[in-house]
Amino acid sequence: MNQYKDFATELVEMLGNENVKIDEPMKKHTSFRVGGPVDILITPQSFEQVKGAIKFCRKNLIPYFIMGNGSNLLVKDGGVRGVIIKLCNLDKIETKEERITAQGGVLLSRVSNEAVKNCLTGFEFASGIPGSVGGALTMNAGAYNGEVSQVIENALVIDKEGNLITLNKEQLELGYRISSIMKKNYTVLEATFKFNKGDYEKIIGRINDLTRRRREKQPLEYPSAGSTFKRPEGYFAAKLIEDSGLKGVHVGDAEVSKKHSGFIINKGNAAAKDILDLIQIVKDTVKEKFNVDLHTEVMIIGEDI
Incomplete structure (x- = not known):
């Protein structure tokens, strides 16, 4: 009810x-x-x-x-x-010289396209990340040796009491999949990124290369939330999962991708419970075989039926 x-x-x-x-x-x-x-x-x-x-x-x-x-x-x-x-309707974006200011609901792909259009380099790594500016900044999203912390200048956030606060790069406390935004439960309304001028052909070439690598190595044809687990210190989650013999293991239509074991995918009609049960199987198996604790990168909310 x-x-x-x-x-x-x-x-x-x-x-x-x-x-x-x-x-x-x-x-x-x-x-x-x-x-x-x-x-x-x-x-x-x-x-x-x-x-x-x-x-x-x-x-x-x-x-x-x-x-x-x-x-x-x-x-x-x-x-x-x-x-x-x-926050999908917070979608305004503006470029001034080497800075791009984007509201929290703007998709990273739009920021990337804006950077390309203005010959700005430094955001190529994010061209294929499906998240929004707010989410990416909250978790310091990254890929292919790049992450948001390398290009962020400042952010406008709102706290739980409704106060607007501007945070500089240092105050954002960006680490591996963590930030002061996450710790203090702030909400990103807007972020300003600072880039460098670059060569258009080199920027496009880098994006095309990363796009090709993503398509070859990641199961983009299935619904997922990207990398399911954070990288444990000193290890790679996907290798631990693969070495545990878990590639292709499934619960209902939830499956550890055969293409990239760091991804849990929905092959069609998976329920959230199927995905959660499979996450637990992966955690338990990796712990048993390698004594390593895996922690989810994906955020889990809501109630069971």
């Missing part, structure tokens, strides 16, 4: 009917294509609306969760109680 449905009317007045959905299936909003319904999903159009939504939820004691593109999110089959604030 959706105990928060009665609050939807006030949220519609605040955000407009088109930006409020009741009992919305989260499988529509995550790259894993699984997940039960959230009581209320809202998509604010401005910083002020985000601020208003957070204050409204806190005032009415409504649990809330803020998401970006859903590319690193696993929602359980029972769904999510309360409100999910999805």
Whole structure:
């Protein structure tokens, strides 16, 4: 039973009917294509609306969760109680000389395209990462020896009380899949990246090379959340999983990819429970064989059925 449905009317007045959905299936909003319904999903159009939504939820004691593109999110089959604030409509982007400022809902691919258009180098590594600016900054996303910390200059965030705060690079405390944003439960409204001028042909060549490598090595044809596990210190998660004989192991339609064992994929009709059960099998097996603890990179929210 959706105990928060009665609050939807006030949220519609605040955000407009088109930006409020009741009992919305989260499988529509995550790259894993699984997940039960959230009581209320809202998509604010401005910083002020985000601020208003957070204050409204806190005032009415409504649990809330803020998401970006859903590319690193696993929602359980029972769904999510309360409100999910999805930042997809914070999608403005601006370039001034060697700096690109992008709102939290802008996809990394758009930032990459903007950099290419302006002959700016330093963001090639992110061209194939499916996340948003907010999510990428929160977890200091990276690939192919590049990460957000190398190019970020500052960020505008909002805290749990609705205060706007500008954080410089040092204050962001960016480490391996961690940041002060994650530690303090901030929400990224906007980020400014600083690049260097580069050669257009070299930038395009690097992006094309990384795109080819991704297609060859990653199971991009199936729904997933990218790398399922963080890299344990001194090891590679994918190698530990492969050396444990887990490639191709499946629970229902959830499978450890035969192409890249660091990915758990949805081969069609997996439930969130299938993915979670498979994650546990991988963790237990790697622990037993190598005495290494694996930790998920993907964020898990919601309730079981």
